[in-house]
Amino acid sequence: MGVKFAREYDDIVSDLSEAIANIPQFYDFLEMEENDWGSLDESGQKEYLKTLTDDVFYALGSISQIRIGLGTITYEKSKHRIKVKVNNIINVVSLI
Template sequence: MGMPFTRPYKDILQDLVAGLIQIPDCYSFFEMEASDWEAMSTEEKHEVLEALADDCFYGLGQEKILFVGSGSLQHDPKFHHIEIMKENTVIATVQLLDSEA
């Protein structure tokens, strides 16, 4: 099914990474242990977060909501954005459409 978007994909991924990092146990999406996550360098963590953002983007093309650790992501097709939630609060919104489109 997929999600329509007009923003550059790299910008969407960058915003998703910024939101996902706010979920303290986001790494558990990959069945990773906290000790493994903590042992990673900042660069390695960023690479994992980019892979997670990519998986979430494509996953939301098939599922309405994805659970990531103690948080979740949901595609809102009416407003063309992805909401990242933690503890029932929206912590980030990622726009899918370019404001100039």
């Protein structure tokens, strides 16, 4: 199936990475502890986050919702967007 998009992939990944980084304990999905995440330099954190974002984007092509840390990421195919929800805050990443 796959996630359909019309925007530049790098722009989507950038927006989605930023939204994922705001999820408390998102690094749990990477099987990392907070200390491990904090010990990485900025470059290392960006690489891990980009890899996580790529994996999430790919997975959303098969399943429409993924729990990461204390948040939920949902692919809304009919609306061409990905929603990242933490508590009552929702970040929307447009795919078109």
